[in-house]
Amino acid sequence: MGGVPGEELEAYARMLGEVSATGRRLRRDELDALRGSGERAGGGGNGLRGLIGAYLAATRDAWSTLRGVAAADTATEVQRAGEAVLTALDAAVLALGEGHQRAQRLLVRQDEAARGEFVDDLLYGRSDPGRLAERAERFGLRLGRGHAVAVARGEDAYEDSQPVVRRVERELVGRFGHRDVLVAGKDGRLVCIAPGGERAVFEAFADTALRPGPGYGAARRVAVGRTHSGTSGIVRSYEEALGALDVADRLRLHPPVLRAEELLVFPVLMRDRAAMADLVHSVLGPLEQARGGAGPLLETITAHAEAGHVNAEAARRLGLGVRTFTYRLERIKVLTGYDPGDPLHRYTLETAAMGARLLGWPDQPL
Known part of the structure; x- marks a missing residue:
């Protein structure tokens, strides 16, 4: 039920029986066990809503058998037992939520690490092309198409954890969906990889990076490499974009958005x-x-x-x-x-x- 093993729910029901009989609060080891249940559920891909639902259902099932509802008990005893169970349920839900959130944070960190490693390998061509193409599918890229790379540079270094990176990514996903587009921070710069024919994606990337809105750090300049095929083509396009940024700085060029094909003479x-x-x-x-x-x-x-x-x-x-x-x-x-x-x-x-x-x-x- 909700991704929770039956033995864990049975242990929870026995715990509620003790709580209703004694009126005690949950012990630290019991709270730790509930946090562990939440963490296992979160790590297994089960949502928090289903997890809490399973424990609420177990609470309802257990309530009819608890000593506090026996016919011989007085109304006062029933009320006391009910309050103890509700207090225990409240603490249990909080512990389950903490464990589930901890698992989600760990998954996010693992995903960010895998994403960062993939971006490194992709932009530097340090992995087998076949293996790289397989990994690319996880991040929404189809490397059989021709791609181009845009690079934004600001006053401050970009990191994947910065709100402005998420702001640019949300804008692109909101406008174009998960359509073969990847946005990431790389070496202090903001990088966008997309199919070369998707000119509107690069225009939106440049516009959002240069004008992300109040409270976000804006880019100073954006350069777009040419479209090339395959994994080696992405490396080449990335290097062209970096070269365009370097040329623009050396020549003190004014346009905030540059395209590598416009600078081939240099x-x-x-x-x-x-x-x-x-x-x-x-x-x-x-x-x-x-x-x-x-x-x-x-x-x-x-x-x-x-x-x-x-x-x-x-x-x-x-x-x-x-x-x-x-x-x-x-x-x-x-x-x-x-x-x-x-x-x-x-x-x-x-x-x-x-x-x-x-x-x-x-x-x-x-």
């Missing part, structure tokens, strides 16, 4: 690091001769490009007067020999400027 630029370093040194190296170093003039090249080569807008973004900004462009031309007003020269300067930011120059030596 891995190409950095594929030959030595050639990029040579370009930066050859084109921008002379800027170090300027008063204040290369930094301000490097910012000038970047702002000029971001403003569509409109001097007034670029000056506004840097908080400079147009005359000062124009003077900086002239200094760049004099020092480097490349004219920002010439399309070909401008392209060379801007490519070198991107390379400088990717390499951390001039703060880091080439």
Whole structure:
């Protein structure tokens, strides 16, 4: 009954008999036994409602045979026995609930540990693909499809136990159901794995992570990797998303949501690091001769490009007067020999400027 062995209910009925006869309260060992019954029921997958129902039914069955309802007893004795039984039942229900809750907490911790291990193996490709696919079904993923990975990064590190992680997960499940989507904290970042064709899922993930609502820590930026097939594809998409976040930080890109396919030019630029370093040194190296170093003039090249080569807008973004900004462009031309007003020269300067930011120059030596 309710997942409770018959012998446990029989022991409970005998205990009620003693309680009704003596009016005593439940002893510590009896409460511990009830907690154990609740824990076993919870660990066996039986709900608390069914568990309590079984003990209530046992109480009703036992009541008719208790000494307190014998015909020879007075009304006062019956009332005293009934109060003792109700007090015992109240204590029993509390003990059963405590044991059941303890089992549920243990199951949650075990599930979280298994989930964390699975996410680690999935994102780092450290498990046999066949075995990984079997484990994935437990968490609602079908790895035969092409998947993409989105990564959100905030001011503070994300952990699975944080309310904001549950907030994002509830939002996605509420909108899309358990449709091949997994949300988890990983290395201080928030990760979403979903089928690559489910663009709406990634949009909802980014929107909720960036604006989770009052009381939740918001992400600063979200990057989405490209869609790839198989378990190795998830690893690749995850690495692309991390790379996009790194590039965005180095280049100080403004969009809060980035897609790896939009940034493919940067891995190409950095594929030959030595050639990029040579370009930066050859084109921008002379800027170090300027008063204040290369930094301000490097910012000038970047702002000029971001403003569509409109001097007034670029000056506004840097908080400079147009005359000062124009003077900086002239200094760049004099020092480097490349004219920002010439399309070909401008392209060379801007490519070198991107390379400088990717390499951390001039703060880091080439």
